Amino acid sequence: MSEMRRVTAICNGTAIDHIPSGHALQVLKMLRLNVGRSNPISMVMNVPSGKMGRKDVLKIEDRELNQEELDRLALIAPKASVAIIRNYGVAEKRTIELGSELINIVKCSFSNCITQNNREPLPHKLKVISSEPMEVRCSYCGRNQNVDEMVDYII
Amino acid sequence: MGDLITMDDLTNEEIIQILDAANTLLPIARGEAYLPLLQGKVLGNLFFENSTRTRMSFETAMKRLGGEVLNLSTIGSSVAKGETLYDTMQMVDGYSDIAVIRHPRQGAAQYSADAVNIPILNAGDGAGNHPTQTMLDLFTIREAHGSLEGLNVMMVGDLRYGRTTHSLSHALVRFGAKLTLVSPKSLKMPIEIVSDLKSHGAEINETEEMISSISSADVIYMTRIQKERFPDEDEYNKVADVYKLDASDLVEAKNEMIIMHPLPRVNELHPNVDSTEHAKYFQQAFNGVPTRMALLCRGLGIEVPKKVK
Numbered sequence: 001m002s003e004m005r006r007v008t009a010i011c012n013g014t015a016i017d018h019i020p021s022g023h024a025l026q027v028l029k030m031l032r033l034n035v036g037r038s039n040p041i042s043m044v045m046n047v048p049s050g051k052m053g054r055k056d057v058l059k060i061e062d063r064e065l066n067q068e069e070l071d072r073l074a075l076i077a078p079k080a081s082v083a084i085i086r087n088y089g090v091a092e093k094r095t096i097e098l099g100s101e102l103i104n105i106v107k108c109s110f111s112n113c114i115t116q117n118n119r120e121p122l123p124h125k126l127k128v129i130s131s132e133p134m135e136v137r138c139s140y141c142g143r144n145q146n147v148d149e150m151v152d153y154i155i
Numbered sequence: 156m157g158d159l160i161t162m163d164d165l166t167n168e169e170i171i172q173i174l175d176a177a178n179t180l181l182p183i184a185r186g187e188a189y190l191p192l193l194q195g196k197v198l199g200n201l202f203f204e205n206s207t208r209t210r211m212s213f214e215t216a217m218k219r220l221g222g223e224v225l226n227l228s229t230i231g232s233s234v235a236k237g238e239t240l241y242d243t244m245q246m247v248d249g250y251s252d253i254a255v256i257r258h259p260r261q262g263a264a265q266y267s268a269d270a271v272n273i274p275i276l277n278a279g280d281g282a283g284n285h286p287t288q289t290m291l292d293l294f295t296i297r298e299a300h301g302s303l304e305g306l307n308v309m310m311v312g313d314l315r316y317g318r319t320t321h322s323l324s325h326a327l328v329r330f331g332a333k334l335t336l337v338s339p340k341s342l343k344m345p346i347e348i349v350s351d352l353k354s355h356g357a358e359i360n361e362t363e364e365m366i367s368s369i370s371s372a373d374v375i376y377m378t379r380i381q382k383e384r385f386p387d388e389d390e391y392n393k394v395a396d397v398y399k400l401d402a403s404d405l406v407e408a409k410n411e412m413i414i415m416h417p418l419p420r421v422n423e424l425h426p427n428v429d430s431t432e433h434a435k436y437f438q439q440a441f442n443g444v445p446t447r448m449a450l451l452c453r454g455l456g457i458e459v460p461k462k463v464k
Contacts, residue, residue, distance in 0.1 A: 108262075110261065112259075112260055112261050112281050112282070113260065113261055113262050114240065114258070114260040114261065114262040114263040114266045114280075115262065115266070116260070117239065117240075117260075119237075119239050120239050120240060120241055120266070121239065121241050122241060122266060122269055122270060137347070138262060139265065140261075140262030140263075140265045140266050141260075141261035141262030141265075141280075141281070141283060142161070142261070142262070142283060142284075142347070143261070143347070144346075144347045
């Protein structure tokens with residue numbers, strides 16, 4: 001049985017496969033799908049994967065995630081594969097790209113950074129110094145961010 | 156264009172050009188000649204945090220070159236009413252041609268540069284950077300040693316919060332300096348800076364002990380342990396007086412070794428050092444004037460002539 005089939009196939013929506021094992025909840029948070037009344041979501045966690053050993057899978061019904069939303073995932077699931085599903089079939093495959101700068105996706109965590117004043121209107125900007133290992137730095141204060149904790153600073 | 160936020164904004168070649176321009180401007184800085192290169196220009200001097208030397212030397216630099224200065228301090232301005240930095244900067248953008256900013260929050264200078272069109276010179280952002288200080292430090296080092304290349308430099312004290320050492324170390328390794336970083340464990344140079352310095356191929360030695368490195372140093376850069384950056388006084392008291400340089404510590408020092416300090420000092424540099432040949436910190440403070448003149452000219456796109464009568 002394909003691991004994608006542990007949950008029912010969806011008619012329309014987005015399927016995100018190859019999420020690092022245990023990170024599906026963070027992905028939902030990153031996509032801001034963890035709050036309010038959202039679309040039906042199926043989640044599979046820690047299932048065997050040929051490529052990754054173990055992985056998580058998410059299926060989001062009736063919602064096609066756009067590229068900007070997907071690029072947020074680069075921080076925690078850079079190798080995830082994304083399929084847009086229409087009428088039970090894969091209509092489009094999308095790739096996740098880690099840009100050179102993250103604008104208004106995550107806040108700098110440093111308590112003395114100028115961006116900590118929420119009334120300051122300019123966008124939060126973090127520079128990607130390297131992707132493997134992931135190294136991300138605030139474009140204003142220059143502090144390196146703790147990549148594991150960045151999910152707590154999502155805007 | 157003319158912003159100076161971190162030393163990364165300047166190439167080595169530009170650093171040398173600015174130091175040369177500062178050297179040319181020395182007679183103007185001393186008041187021996189007058190050259191109104193910046194006549195009709197207005198500098199916004201924005202100090203959201205205390206300053207003596209930086210603020211005064213920028214003001215002198217501007218005035219000696221015929222320019223005008225607007226001063227803003229947080230006391231008595233709308234900053235105290237909770238105005239955002241963004242809004243304050245919009246005013247400054249309208250009232251001046253170039254601005255110098257010192258702010259307790261890290262990243263404030265880059266933020267200001269993003270917020271306005273006029274050139275911004277970072278005069279210290281929290282524990283971040285202080286590149287105009289670095290330029291006057293480099294001027295002082297070159298004045299004493301004739302070159303910036305391949306020096307043995309000790310930095311002593313608060314390397315964690317000490318923004319002057321952050322900017323200076325970045326600049327020095329680009330000229331092949333070997334750095335000895337002397338600090339208590341709790342005040343070590345931030346890891347991202349050490350990692351950047353090493354990526355430039357710098358030889359870096361981190362230690363808690365000061366005395367044994369003195370004999371091989373070309374420059375000793377002392378810094379104050381900054382009480383105002385500590386979250387509580389007990390933590391400060393643990394490290395307050397760990398390094399005290401006294402004239403008697405200098406017997407084995409090289410003759411040409413110089414001692415620098417961004418000032419103000421507390422106990423880390425005994426006044427008996429002042430009368431030694433090594434002491435350059437008051438000269439260093441004066442050097443802020445010609446260096447900042449050259450930086451104001453760069454920021455405003457005004458060329459400094461090769462010779463001044």
